[in-house]
Amino acid sequence: MSTSNLSNEVIAKIEDLRRRLDRANYLYYVKDQPEISDAQYDSLMRALQELEARYPQAVTPESPTQRVGATPLTEFTPHVHLAPMLSLANAFGEDELRAFDERCHKALELPSDEPIEYVCELKFDGLAVSLTYQDGKLIAGATRGNGMQGENITENLKTIKAIPLNMHNSKLDKPGAKPIPNLVEVRGEAILTHDEFHRINDEREESGEPTFANPRNAAAGSLRQLDPKITAMRRLTMFCYGVGAYEGVDFESQNKVLCALGDWGFKVNPNVKVCTNIDEVAAYINDWHTKKEKLPYDIDGMVVKVNSFAYQSQLGSVARSPRWAVAYKYPAMQATTVIIDIIVGVGRTGALTPVAIMEPVEVSGVTVSRATLHNEDEVHRKDVRIGDTVVIQRAGEVIPEVVEVVKEKRKGTEVEFHMPTKCPVCNADVERAPGEAVARCVGIACPAQIRENIIHFTSRTAMDMDGIGPALVDQLIESGLIHDPADLFFLKAENMAILDRMAQKSAENAYNAIQASKTAPLSRLIYALGIRHVGERTAAALAEHFGNIDAVTNASEEVLAEVPDVGPVVAASVVRFFHQEETAEVLRKLKEAGIDPKVEGRQQTEAFAGKSIVFTGALTKLTREQAEQLVYKLGASPSSSVSKKTSLVVAGEKAGSKLDKAHSLGVPVISEDEFLEMVKESGADL
DNA sequence: ATCCCTCGAGTTCA
DNA sequence: CTCGAGGGAT
Numbered sequence: 053m054s055t056s057n058l059s060n061e062v063i064a065k066i067e068d069l070r071r072r073l074d075r076a077n078y079l080y081y082v083k084d085q086p087e088i089s090d091a092q093y094d095s096l097m098r099a100l101q102e103l104e105a106r107y108p109q110a111v112t113p114e115s116p117t118q119r120v121g122a123t124p125l126t127e128f129t130p131h132v133h134l135a136p137m138l139s140l141a142n143a144f145g146e147d148e149l150r151a152f153d154e155r156c157h158k159a160l161e162l163p164s165d166e167p168i169e170y171v172c173e174l175k176f177d178g179l180a181v182s183l184t185y186q187d188g189k190l191i192a193g194a195t196r197g198n199g200m201q202g203e204n205i206t207e208n209l210k211t212i213k214a215i216p217l218n219m220h221n222s223k224l225d226k227p228g229a230k231p232i233p234n235l236v237e238v239r240g241e242a243i244l245t246h247d248e249f250h251r252i253n254d255e256r257e258e259s260g261e262p263t264f265a266n267p268r269n270a271a272a273g274s275l276r277q278l279d280p281k282i283t284a285m286r287r288l289t290m291f292c293y294g295v296g297a298y299e300g301v302d303f304e305s306q307n308k309v310l311c312a313l314g315d316w317g318f319k320v321n322p323n324v325k326v327c328t329n330i331d332e333v334a335a336y337i338n339d340w341h342t343k344k345e346k347l348p349y350d351i352d353g354m355v356v357k358v359n360s361f362a363y364q365s366q367l368g369s370v371a372r373s374p375r376w377a378v379a380y381k382y383p384a385m386q387a388t389t390v391i392i393d394i395i396v397g398v399g400r401t402g403a404l405t406p407v408a409i410m411e412p413v414e415v416s417g418v419t420v421s422r423a424t425l426h427n428e429d430e431v432h433r434k435d436v437r438i439g440d441t442v443v444i445q446r447a448g449e450v451i452p453e454v455v456e457v458v459k460e461k462r463k464g465t466e467v468e469f470h471m472p473t474k475c476p477v478c479n480a481d482v483e484r485a486p487g488e489a490v491a492r493c494v495g496i497a498c499p500a501q502i503r504e505n506i507i508h509f510t511s512r513t514a515m516d517m518d519g520i521g522p523a524l525v526d527q528l529i530e531s532g533l534i535h536d537p538a539d540l541f542f543l544k545a546e547n548m549a550i551l552d553r554m555a556q557k558s559a560e561n562a563y564n565a566i567q568a569s570k571t572a573p574l575s576r577l578i579y580a581l582g583i584r585h586v587g588e589r590t591a592a593a594l595a596e597h598f599g600n601i602d603a604v605t606n607a608s609e610e611v612l613a614e615v616p617d618v619g620p621v622v623a624a625s626v627v628r629f630f631h632q633e634e635t636a637e638v639l640r641k642l643k644e645a646g647i648d649p650k651v652e653g654r655q656q657t658e659a660f661a662g663k664s665i666v667f668t669g670a671l672t673k674l675t676r677e678q679a680e681q682l683v684y685k686l687g688a689s690p691s692s693s694v695s696k697k698t699s700l701v702v703a704g705e706k707a708g709s710k711l712d713k714a715h716s717l718g719v720p721v722i723s724e725d726e727f728l729e730m731v732k733e734s735g736a737d738l
Numbered sequence: 739a740t741c742c743c744t745c746g747a748g749t750t751c752a
Numbered sequence: 753c754t755c756g757a758g759g760g761a762t
Contacts, residue, residue: 397748399747399748399749401746401747403747405747405748418750418751420751421750421751424754426748427755430755446753451750451751453753488757489755489757585745585758587745587746589745617744617745617760618758618759619758619760621758621759622758741760741761741762743758743759743760744757745759746756746757746758747754747755747756749753750753
């Protein structure tokens with residue numbers, strides 16, 4: 053391996069390979085229009101690596117092989133920006149945007165009817181970065197830091213393929229094209245796309261590492277790695293939008309800067325608009341308010357800049373921000389606040405739910421003061437403590453959630469949360485089933501559960517008693533007028549009118565709503581009872597299968613398990629529910645109030661209603677299916693296996709084990725003919 | 739036994 | 753809307 057035989061031919065070969073690799077990179081990472089395949093790229097890269105290995109003296113820092121440095125750093129060194137990286141003043145809402153326009157008019161001494169040209173650019177939510185190029189070669193890259201001085205992260209930035217190691221000079225023949233300056237600081241934002249962010253978090257989750265709260269944090273974390281190999285694995289990208297210091301080139305406007313950056317091989321976001329006046333700016337901002345959600349990366353606003361550089365220098369800067377630009381911020385989806393307390397709520401099923409009570413804060417236009425923490429594990433996973441400063445957001449724009457704790461703000465006085473061992477409402481024991489996430493109050497007469505249960509009963513999706521809300525339910529319980537859902541049906545308007553702030557009119561409305569609910573379909577009633585694991589769908593399936601409430605009440609676990617989507621857990625839950633004395637009492641009162649809904653198309657015959665019937669052997673006059681449909685129509689539930697809950701077995705010819713089982717369990721058995729006779733006598737309307 | 743899908747339950751604010 | 757659990761398919 054000698055250094056002496058580096059011929060011109062070899063140099064030319066190396067340079068050709070580098071040119072082709074740089075171009076492939078540019079087309080792939082900047083233009084998103086690859087022209088060669090990954091395999092072709094790899095083979096070019098391998099060829100270059102081999103040549104460089106053979107002629108180490110030919111390796112330059114700008115070679116495409118040098119994107120991932122070999123050795124990790126021990127620390128970052130400071131980097132002084134040649135021109136400061138200013139921060140922008142914020143504008144919230146159109147009024148502040150127009151105020152900015154007026155300030156510009158005033159400072160430029162322009163009449164207000166003479167419009168100023170502005171450039172609108174997306175404001176990326178990433179990490180601001182400055183790249184320094186000397187004679188077209190990347191010599192340094194740094195974070196923004198305090199604006200004057202940042203950290204030198206050149207090795208990490210070189211791993212970003214969208215950043216050219218060499219500026220392009222191929223478009224010089226294009227009219228208005230700018231030559232490669234001898235010195236330029238290119239300013240931009242390093243970001244992670246949503247896809248990449250999720251990929252990284254998935255990987256971290258799998259390997260048990262803490263996940264990043266958002267793409268910006270992930271991007272920042274990735275660039276602050278001392279080992280560039282790690283940064284290289286986080287496939288960051290970078291949009292460039294401006295210049296700091298520059299020599300050997302001149303610009304007339306911000307728009308020309310963006311064009312030049314594009315020509316030089318930098319990635320420039322295409323969603324830029326030159327607006328002839330502030331109205332167009334406002335319209336463009338408004339346009340992107342919804343469109344921004346469809347972008348594959350995060351933006352948190354729009355940057356509005358005075359286009360003309362002449363105007364820009366006339367406007368100058370105040371303090372640390374230029375007067376010629378403003379950052380329009382869309383209403384923040386995230387905010388920071390302080391956890392005042394973590395309280396525990398008791399749900400209808402006894403579930404204890406920790407809820408964070410926070411210093412009220414505005415998030416996307418709404419004041420938020422509480423957020424669910426779901427369960428104890430969740431609290432500890434996020435390590436939320438009372439007194440913590442937390443980042444919150446509205447998940448799906450609606451429900452507030454705690455995203456993360458700002459650990460840097462910890463004072464050491466924060467209090468850890470522990471699930472109480474006694475119910476905060478009724479002081480009964482709290483149990484957490486092994487393997488389950490929720491802790492439950494086991495108190496059968498827990499007032500909180502009774503309250504939630506009644507509220508659930510009246511709710512729109514259950515019995516739909518319009519006009520009866522939590523407040524009224526509380527008063528009714530407190531005054532002793534009701535103890536369970538069924539009591540609602542015995543209320544009289546006069547009784548309710550006695551209550552605080554209960555006008556005669558609204559008492560009548562409530563009374564009418566209760567009476568109207570008496571005709572609710574069976575599925576609603578079953579759902580309203582609030583059986584654990586029985587929601588709207590399962591309630592509908594049970595109603596459909598059994599046809600009346602008695603049939604459900606008497607059903608065994610086996611019979612229940614025949615219902616579609618009902619398995620052992622749901623079946624056991626239903627049986628347990630109907631075994632409770634309280635349930636029997638409620639059902640009795642419902643009947644007394646005349647509530648016993650039937651499913652349409654089913655008749656409730658004396659002989660069959662609520663019975664569980666099994667057919668066995670070969671039927672001669674009916675098919676098995678017809679027979680099952682028949683008893684279903686008459687109010688019974690057909691079943692396929694015999695248990696002690698079975699009311700009746702209809703045995704056809706050559707009946708086998710089911711008949712034996714019926715005999716051994718003492719279940720009545722009849723023949724097919726007897727069955728048909730029974731149907732006839734039932735008086736059913738066939 | 740394991741994965742995927744659906745359903746249930748709890749939650750916020752205007 | 754999100755998480756967790758149950759059911760059913762594989």
